[in-house]
Amino acid sequence: MLEDHQATTVEVPGQQSAGVPWPSGYPGGYAVVDVETTGLAPDDRIVSAAVYRLTARGEVEDHWYTPVNPERDPGPTWIHGLTSAMLADAPLFGQIAEEFARRLEGRVLVAHNAVFDWKMIAREYARADRVAPVEQRLCTIQLSKALRLPLANHRLETLAAHFGVEQRRAHHALDDARVLAEAFRPSLQQAARLRLPLPLLTCLPVTDWPQTASGAAGAAAGGRSGGGTAWRPGWRASKRRPPCPYPNPGRYEPGGRLVQGMRVAFSGDTSVDRELLEDQAFEAGLHIAGSVSRLTSLLVTNDPQAPTSKVAKARAYGTPVLDEAAFTHLLREVAPAPEV
Template identity: 70%
Template sequence: MLEDHTAPAARLPVQQTSPQPDPRLVPGGPAAAPPAEAAWPESYPEGYAVVDVETTGLAPGDRIVSAAVYRLTARGEVEDHWYTLVNPERDPGPTWLHGLTAEMLADAPVFAEVAGEFAARLAGRVLVAHNAVFDWTMIAREYARASRTAPVEQRLCTILLAKALGLPLPNHKLESLAAYFGVEQRRAHHALDDARVLAEAFRPSLHRAARQRLPLPLLVCRPITEWSDAPPSGGGRTARWGGWRQPKRRPACPYPNPGRFEAGGRLRQGMRVAFSGDTSVDRELLEDQAFEAGLHVASSVSRLTSLLVTNYPEAATGKVTRARELGTPILDEAAFTQLLRDVAPADPGPAGRGAAAAPPVREV
């Protein structure tokens, strides 16, 4: 089940999707590597682990069914790659997406059996993934289940990097990033091929960032130290479809909306808070903390939104764009987390009486 290619490799060639060379990849093109004599940014990491995992679903209880890692040098050169199937010890989820059936995974190793080799591939490197918060969260949960900690301190999301570079993409799907750099996708949603595609697209992205002296969007990876697969108490129900669970839904906030956040002021119970982009803390955990403090966690930005939390206020995401159109205040994660420590109680005025007295109810 394990596929290991450890022989040193030359730079992974960029594959063209048409007979004509892509002008972005020829010498002097916008994505071309800087000259050999150009100084490489000293702040850039010493190595990267480009990762892709396929899973049984998106919820906290879902499992990894396959994983792949391409190890790259400081300048994005491929060192080796590794791939494994993983027995999720449950149904495989959306087989129509990743193509892995229960029969195919029956004899695969469980995660605890590959955790050591996986860790060796990640150690001392920045984890790179497309929508990195998802891959990192799934990996961290698997290590927590195995009573271990993944040796990853930082991650880099290629969606955030593409946005920071201002790449003219129609959207931020992996296929769009691949097409921009002329990389051929052979098997979408196959962990090994997705990791290969991302490795090929990451190198010119990295060199373009270096040429522009652009700080890389590195985020801290905080490991999960405890885990339990036991169902929560309280009789809560989770929507299911063949093991494919819907994202978490929370009950309505019991407090009235006091309006927009004011710079220099405090957060107040009832404020509507939206989140955009990758966060150093698991997004669901951050949203839980906001909800438990009495804030309304919103899935979109509207005229009623009190503030938007994002680490990339210049990114052209839908939420950031909408917030700027409406004049919605924007805070980064660090500032929001600091304010979350001292949330003011709900306004006890006429609209808030009764509702303000009830503590927020956490969904179970």
Template identity: 70%
Template sequence: MLEDRTTAASSPTRWPAAYPRGYAVVDVETTGLARDDRIISAAVYRLDAHGEVEDHWYTLVNPERDPGPVWIHGLTSEVLTEAPLFADIAEEFADRLADRVLVAHNAVFDWQMIAREYARAKREAPVRQRLCTIALSKELGLPLPNHKLESLAAHFGVVQRQAHHALDDARVLAEAFRPSLRAAAQGDVRLPLLECRPLTEWNDTPAPRIGRQAGGGYGPSSWRPARRRPACPYPNPGRWEVGGRLKQGMRVAFSGDTSVDRELLEDRATEAGLHVATSLSRVTSLLVTNDPDSGTSKVVKARQYGTPVIDEAAFGQLLRDVEPAPPRQ
């Protein structure tokens, strides 16, 4: 059993009433990072309200395509061919997640991969809230050199046995989350919970199927994200003004975790006639972030340039009434 390294992480005498009643610590390994990539293994550690382990579960998943960066996760096509499809394990996976807060390291990634798999299977993941342990470590002010899982584990004396193996990564995170949760309870810290909205909009794109192609070798991997949007047809009308409407052509940048799948949010902005920018510059009209104190490069530049910053909820409201661009002369 892990020994708590600080008195702050010892069991508090009073537990915050608003804290969740249970957690599902999750890790998924995937064929890559893009929206059409697939889950190839998943692990869940179920924890009670105080972070104590109740049980754990692990499965391989046949992604029906090339496995991607084998040199990272070690799962080959041969190993995955006999694994169950996601649709076959969806119900059991859902049972592990139901009525719990999903906890993950960089939780937006794990949640989006899970949500997409359920959308492909024409189902909904039973998750309503998620907690990112990176965000929690910031709330606690932990003196970590970076945001890697290994750094969080080292801080609490947790030994990792097999990095990039879903079951071991989930175990490590569960052991590091318990003292983090207790430290938060001891200090009555607000947990950085975010809403999880089930993904219902989905269009799958063709991807190389798992197995050898004619002539030998495996199909090309799409594990690196690559997605190009059409150019915005409207000129940039300038910065958004507080209290005003968004205008077609405005350049919008996003930073950090979002409740809605990031690419769906960007799709909606594009469909509304906005220019989705991948970086922030002096001509950016607006930055959307749920964590304005994060210190990311985009947030820092927004402060330097005086770029307006709003959260996702406010942006969603503005998207309902975007001012059309004036007709071209």
């Protein structure tokens, strides 16, 4: 088992290529990334990071892991397992930024709920007065949807089980990155066989970030998500979906889990296609609300200061607010509806 107090790099011998005819427009290499953090808010910090570098065909070149001193409370230690004592002698992000960048440079960043990992990484580089050398990202949730994989949900463990990948230490950045790398390779090769265009998204650098306290309450009070897409006025028809089969358990509790049956509303632009994001939420057992009322459990918006009726009502009702990155991260582990 790797020690949590030192950066670790491991070279991996070359692997046999699958012999799949390869689309000429596919990227030349990938960096499969996982970061563990102090929380989900825009001003939260990274406590550990791992990168698996892959070839153009998804074969592992090497992997690297480091804990990171977040210069604050490490947050949910019961999830990532890293305590203040364990991180006391870990390097600061600025001290590992160059090595991290070397492993990202020239590659597509691959992650599960990639918008979350990307924004956390981009904000850390902004704090260090640098820009992460990433131009594109690929979300494995979107790829599995494009491949129409028969998954019960889009949790990492479900994707891993589909491809027979063993999870050894969930929520440890290195093991999560390994699991994702092993599941991404057959996904990539299947996409190549189908000549499927990869769901690549542009990574825009973050130029500012909130300095307020963490949490949804801070966002509701006006904390702005750095690097979020600017709000544009417009109207979109709501997709007709079957009724949510679960009762509304009430409001989302900041720092807690989403629960099946929660009423979730969306406002403004999202980096992931809105309909896809709503589909993911619906499949996880959430109720997609077209408006905000006193019964709304949560509002998801990348711009909590936008002049929209949903944002105004959320502020008036005290409805919890999360940005897209935090919300997609929480979608990985939605709690089952309480038994009636």
